């Protein structure tokens with residue numbers, strides 16, 4: 001069991017954090033391979049052999065590769081014996097509800113919100129907590145991604161389709177992220193989702209007579225839906241927008257939930273890992289590409305965007 005799993009991930013990556021928390025909760029040992037997104041390692045041919053979509057996390061179990069954070073969590077649930085159940089059986093009502101909440105939280109456009117805040121700093125209330133050079137690299141890399149993908153497609157023709165499809169996604173996302181109105185709309189849409197979370201936590205606490213008891217989305221039972229919510233709340237804190245969504249006056253149950261999750265051992269381990277990473281990546285190790293397209297790349301950007309519009 002000790003050497004069974006290899007996780008390709010990065011502690012700062014939102015979707016990786018979900019899987020890491022699940023592994024910690026279930027106390028499943030795993031080998032780690034950090035994929036440095038700032039350096040574009042997710043697009044290197046060796047990683048595309050593992051996940052042709054060029055996304056982390058990816059879990060290797062022997063020769064088998066599992067991708068998509070929720071799929072990985074479900075896979076761990078069904079293949080590893082553990083006393084901890086994160087994904088209750090869907091033949092019970094609680095299992096169906098956990099599944100519904102996981103899907104609902106998956107609808108949050110985390111990439112648009114995160115990059116949107118980094119691109120439009122004025123949307124953050126207390127300021128993004130990511131180190132400045134990380135924000136700077138994220139900003140510059142996003143703008144340069146299209147050019148990078150086109151160069152990679154030329155250099156590694158066997159992955160040409162992957163790079164071209166990623167460059168299409170990038171062009172579309174870039175437009176959304178740069179449009180402050182769209183980013184503000186995503187922030188607004190989050191209000192309804194968090195209202196639902198507040199109601200769930202409130203009803204969870206109404207069913208309990210013990211004030212000090214830990215209460216999660218589904219009572220005292222901690223599930224994969226809590227993992228999805230915890231990672232989201234911590235992302236809001238990192239972006240400096242948490243006070244918009246939860247405080248003593250606004251969604252107090254969510255505030256209590258947020259404080260409680262910080263005390264959880266698995267979360268503590270992950271936050272410590274994030275802190276170590278933040279301290280150890282020196283600025284000069286970050287590979288920054290300037291956002292200056294060559295004329296040919298600009299032309300391709302325009303063509304890709306026209307293709308995207310035509311498909312809509």
Ligand SMILES: N[C@@H](CCC(=O)N[C@@H](CS)C(=O)NCC(=O)O)C(=O)O
Nearest residue numbers: 013014015042055056057068069070
């Ligand atoms: N739906 C996927 C999303 C994975 C994802 O978007 N991962 C991000 C990091 S949080 C990534 O690898 N981005 C790199 C890229 O798109 O080039 C999941 O749940 O695992």
